[in-house]
Amino acid sequence: MPLLSLLCRLSSRWINAWRLRHRPRHRKNITRSRKVLKQLRSWEGPYVNPRCFAFLRQVDPLVFEEVVMTALEDCGLFVWRNLRYTGDGGVDGKAWHPRHGWCAVQVKRYCQHVSADHVREFADLVAMRRYPAGLFVHSGRSGAALYQHLGKSRLTLISGERLLQLLLHRQLGQLWK
Helix, strand or coil, rough: CCCHHHHHHHHHHHHHHCCCCCCCCHHHHHHHHHHHHHCCCCCCCCCHHHHHHHHHHCCCHHHHHHHHHHHHHCCCCCECCCCCCCCCCCCCEEEEEEEEEEEEEHHHHHHHCCHCCCCHHHHHHHHCCCCCCEEEECCCEHHHHHHHHCCCEEEEEEEEEHHHHHHHCCCCCCCCC
């Protein structure tokens, strides 16, 4: 399985590099995302988690989107990056999961609470486009209203400790139900 994971990661990077060869802004953001991940992964000490969140909430939202996509690649998933940041139809990218197939990914860099409307809209989009699953990744705080939309949908929320496991330790864990 580690060989398959390595093959997925390398092919994802190569194919996306080819697809984005005429998109200098994307290439720059992907390069910056790798630097952000390298910096986050180098930190040690008792207050790493709050420091990481404070840092991530200061990162450019488009770079944060690429940070998440790069972290998914680092976990061994094949990632299909969008060619556009705006007008992407609500899906920031797709990740190939061996059990589920293509899963929609939406990334939000929040500083405060997550908008339940954003989660509901993404859940509706995942259902309408018939994705088997969706990942809603955010850096903010999850309120109680948010979980109403998760129970009825095929969405998995990645935030808090799960987000740090993904970014810092390259661990997917039990992301999908």
